[in-house]
Amino acid sequence: MPTIKSLWRVFxxxxxxxxxxxxxxxxxxxxxxxxxxxxxxxxxxxxxxxIIDAIREAVLVAGKRQDAFGYHGIVVKVSSIDGLREQRR
Known part of the structure; x- marks a missing residue:
């Protein structure tokens, strides 16, 4: 797909x-x-x-939307992302 920057293997x-x-x-x-x-x-x-590294390190808590499937169903708290940006500066 032309809009995808880096292709992944499905697995x-x-x-x-x-x-x-x-x-x-x-x-x-x-x-x-x-x-x-x-x-x-x-x-x-x-x-x-x-963001993924922060989830892996338990700096961010991941959520799973019950109404969405796959990667798009993984969510993070807006306030935690805002705090993460301040920490990473």
Whole structure:
């Protein structure tokens, strides 16, 4: 796909999603204050890699939207992303 900057192997993507979902807390669609990793990247300019690393290091808590499937269902708290940006400066 021309809009994708770096292609992933499907297997690697599935492993990543499984890893992120493993400790994710359930988040309902109506629960405010959560955003996808991609939206956090676009809104605050924190690299996706940094967000994923922060989840892996338990600096950020991942959520799992019950109404979304796969990577797009993984969310992070807006306030935590804002705090992460300040920490990473």
């Amino acid at each position: 690697d993507g599935l492993i990543l999603v499984e890893e992120l979902e493993r400790n994710a807390i359930p988040v309902s669609a109506e629960m405010p204050g959560w955003e996808t990793i991609q939206l956090a990247y676009k809104r605050r300019g924190i690299l996706v890699r940094q």
